[in-house]
Amino acid sequence: MSASILEVEGLSISFGGATRRQLVTDVSFKVERGEALGIVGESGSGKTLTMLSLLRLLPRGADARVVRACFDGRDLFSLTPAALQDVRGREIAVVFQDPLTALNPVLTIGRQITEVLRRHFRSSAADARRRAVELLANVGIPDPPLRLRQYPHEFSGGMRQRVTIAMALAGEPRLLIADEPTTALDVTVQADIVTLIQRLQREQGLTVIWVTHDLALLARIADRVLVMYAGRVVEDAPAAKLFAAPKHPYARALLGSIRQDAPRRNRATSIPLTAADAGALGCPFAPRCAEARDQCRSVSPVLKVYGGDTRAACWALDDDGARGAGS
Amino acid sequence: MSTASALVAARGITVTYHRRRLLPLRERERPVQALRSVDLDILAGETLALVGESGSGKSTLARVLMRTITPSSGTVAFRGSDITGIGGGALRTLRRHFQMVFQDPFSSLNPRLSVGAAIAEPLIVHGLARGSALRERVGECLEMVGLDSSVAGRRPHEFSGGQRQRICIARAIACQPDFIVADEALSALDTSLQGQIIDLFQDLKERFALTYLFISHDLSAVRQISDRVAVMYLGQVVELAPTAELYSSPRHPYTQALLAAVPVPDPVLERARVYTPLRGEPPSPANPPPGCPFHTRCPRAIERCRSEPPALREVAPGRLAACHLAE
């Protein structure tokens, strides 16, 4: 049995009828058991779509193709709808960005959590209720029995997100996908939620995929970071290596824009008028790249492995992963 | 602190919202104090950052300064003269000097107007330009924010989030104001774009000798741009200090907690830091704790904190803090 709980190879997503647009191109990555993988990218980089496609939750009109998408040895794309329903929530759970829309405003929290429990474990009402109390306590919500009777609007933003985490964990999943779970929250609440998920990860051996546009956040929680741009993976490295010496120009620009000690005027990245098209020829980052060469504009760079544990897709890197001389 | 060079001075600002309900339920009847006797000076030519989380009242304070909300009590002065009670024509003339950039670049532009028309609005309202002179000025403003003047005829939905924010900024500088309030102007943007917008703000400030009030919940973003930082909690200013000093030696426990919660883009450092989350949830403005508003979550609260609200005192030259322990 491999150590990877999730292996994705060659995932591509396109959208639209008359004008097919390529949204995600040839994405491949592996997640080890118990690891925390961070996926970082701007809006439109395809990171959320990639996660949704694994659970076959893409909107209608989106077409996902993959060479391989194995969760714990099982091919996700060949599961029957019934089997897929079992995987969703029970083996893979998702926490989304906006807890307000993830929670049904007309049902009590208790009802929503017990629904998950009864669906996946066929618990009795009493058992489900007991377990719901445990789950709420586990995510740090005080006075769970009272809270179970309340409605989502009676909770604050941070508490609501804790509730969605509790719901996600109700199914005892092995993989938790957190898609921008703290973007809408205050910074102290964000730190709380991060600490909570880390603790749960430790206690339950949970594997976590954390999707965000905030690279700094990943420094705290990610073991490994995947950098996406315009629907492609441009760099994939252990967190320490990525933050110390990013290889891809986009990763470097990203890091440069958040470092406090970086030179203030970072004009290397100018804003293009139109969003990068994932299906375009050449490297999608070329229009914004300070080091772009002719090759970059005509041929898409291929992901190469460097140092055994890092992948990057850039023509400017030589075999050692160092910046190439010249041009 | 001398008020002689204060461009905008607020004294004793209190804003209370009374919620009138048809059926008076006990809780709902209580008035909500969004701001409690706030004093603040914004010096000419400085960038003052106003930092706080939800419920801190920072947006309300900004709107009081902009005179779009009338305070329940207190005064606002612009260049020494009291503007609290003015209305009608005088207020309109005043508005020429104050402009605001809002959080959501999507909803702050009228979808039916071209961006050129949106930028021209302040000029039209104040009768500053007409016809070809107007068009020229709009073009100038677009160029100043890094967009091509030829895009003036396009509608907002044709632009990306970052570009829309630039358009909002162009609108704000169109009538050459003295004072600009940026209310969470960066929050809706990806981290990679925030740096560019910060650069733009900085640029414009230097060019036109502007004074900024920068509101944010993100401490790391304002560090790069502000001269002084005011931290708010539950409707009060709890600390005010020059930026460098605030970040290196925060005096108020809440500021310390905020700084601790901000992730640092260095995994080694992050793993080494031990983060203790703040206890409890942010209190609701409808139900503030007695004494110091922060004492319910403060790791260093003493008996005095529960009963006696601390005054905002000078704890060092140019530094104010509202804490019994900050001497």
Added chain:
Amino acid sequence: MKFLASLYRSPQTRTGLILLTFVVLVALAAPLLAPFSPVNVDPSGRLLPPLSRVLASSTQGAPAHAETALHVLGTDSVGRDVLSRLIYGSRLSLTVGFLAVLISAVFGSLVGCLSGYWGGWVEALSAWLIDVQLSFPFLLLAIFLLGALGGGTLAVVLVLALGTWVNYARIVRAQVLSIKHQGYVEAAHATGAGTLRILFVHILPNTLSPICVVGSFSMALAILTEAGLSFLGVGLDPSTPSWGTMLNDGRDYLLTAWWIATMPGIAIGVTVLGVTLFGEGLRELLDPRGLR
């Protein structure tokens, strides 16, 4: 304009547009198209079936140089040419329909806009007005008012407008309530824009799409209602060539001279279909029109 082009693309809207254009052209070109005068009576040629020929005579208002004239759609109970009345009737029906919609839309939107924006007593007053209005059955109100005002085109237009302004008021008020909290309205306010400017530049244009849609449906309804009122005898003067009066006229002859009522009926159907299809297409187009 891009908008018109996309209007044309949908088959529904295209059909509606074609039908409408046809009717409008007919109305505009009425004097050129009508073979006879719509009002001249001919006691000798009453109740003639379609495609009847008569001897041409200047009293009929027939084409001067013809020897015989053809009544393509027959004549009515007093000898007037049905086709000509139909053609001229389109003018009246379209005008009445359009004017009624215009007046009710403008008045209703204004009331809705102001009550939504200001709230307070303005809103309370308009809510009361609307409730009072709605508590009266429209037909009764119409008959009473027309009786009091004495009929005539203007009276009919006003009565029709009175019946429908409430719809606009309600819809616009709801729209305004949600729009006035949008960021761009606050931005305009912060810039120093006055209430008038905010209302007319920022709020009203964004309420246009539901107004347009309700407007097109209302027009169909107005035409039908005018026909109904005239049919009941309270609308326009029976000699006026309008589809409604024609229906009224032909009521007694349904089994004998069926063409007198059927022809205007078809005309009304075609026009209403055109307006409805157009309105439906307009709605589809304006709604998901990516306002964001």
